[in-house]
Amino acid sequence: MESTIARAIHLTSSPVALLLSDEKPENALQFKEGKWGCVMLMFANAVKGKTAVFTRRTYGCWGGGVGLGFGNAYEDFPGGQDCFTYFLSSGNSQWDKGKEVGAFLESVAGKAFTEDFLNGEAYRETPELVRDFIENLPITDVEKEYVILKPLSEVNPATETPETIIFPVTADQVSALTTLANYARQGIENVFVPWAAGCQTIGILPLKEGKSHQPRAIIGLTDLSARKFVRTLLGKDILSFALPWTMFLEMEKKVPGSFLEKPTWQSLLES
Incomplete structure (x- = not known):
């Protein structure tokens, strides 16, 4: 066509x-x-x-x-959706669950991803704003x-x-x-x-x-x-x-x- x-x-x-x-x-x-x-x-x-x-x-x-429309795949992110909200914002190194998942990732994921997971991508200012982003997506x-x-x-x-x-x-x-x-x-x-x-x-x-x-x-x-x-x-x-x-x-x-x-x-x- x-x-x-x-x-x-x-x-x-x-x-x-x-x-x-x-x-x-x-x-x-x-x-x-x-x-x-x-x-x-x-x-x-x-x-x-x-x-x-x-x-x-x-x-x-x-x-x-x-x-792509395969449901809420953020729930499958390492540590679940909560860890994703920190990953996209301020980083997972600031809370206990995030630290635990980050320590595990060091042995199974690449260095670059682990660093982003712990330090955050800073695409949103806070985890709460990432939650707002997810809630506004037409999942x-x-x-x-x-x-x-x-x-x-x-x-x-x-x-x-x-x-x-x-x-x-x-x-x-x-x-x-x-x-x-x-x-x-x-x-x-x-x-x-x-x-x-x-x-x-x-x-x-x-x-x-x-x-x-x-x-x-x-x-x-x-x-x-x-x-x-x-x-x-x-x-x-x-x-x-x-x-x-x-x-x-x-x-x-x-x-x-x-x-x-x-x-x-x-x-x-x-x-």
Whole structure:
């Protein structure tokens, strides 16, 4: 399947489709069971033309399990969700349970993860604010066995219906997609930027929007950790722009006659 939008904004790679299925695609990239990995690295591989698949046993990391819709995987974090709230904020070295789990991790986890576990990533100021973050996530348990990321160009619309279409975009392309998302709609908030993991901004957040009568687009890859992992494959200036399927189809029809055919956008392309 080809995208009119992708052609109009001169996307240099295929958009990525997220699909739910009970059938595993052949020759897909997949994390090994029990092994750590970043979902957004798999997304970057999908941007480059490969297909990736995830299950409840192969989602890579706890945030990825949440982001892909495999329930509240934070409960499986070392020491449980409480230790995760300290990990993402001020660190587990300041309380007894955190110290005990940290001592165990020194022998089974890498040095870098153990240090982050004990000292904290400082992405939120306090554990209480991390709890607030988790409570605000639309934690989902998908009904299908597999979550799939694949190039939109390899989607067969006769047999497959994606849940979400994700564009890897530069600043100019983010501007174009934001304008197109608001072009034929009332209101000024048809696109939003949540604070969440990279995988959550292409997974459960647009999945939630897809159930709305007027879904919104989501700008992502503002996750610093995810950016570190995708930089080699995607470069340093790429964000994600996720469209629920119905919104993608709506916007595809609005390209003809829009600003994308007018001089201002054409001059940006030429420059």
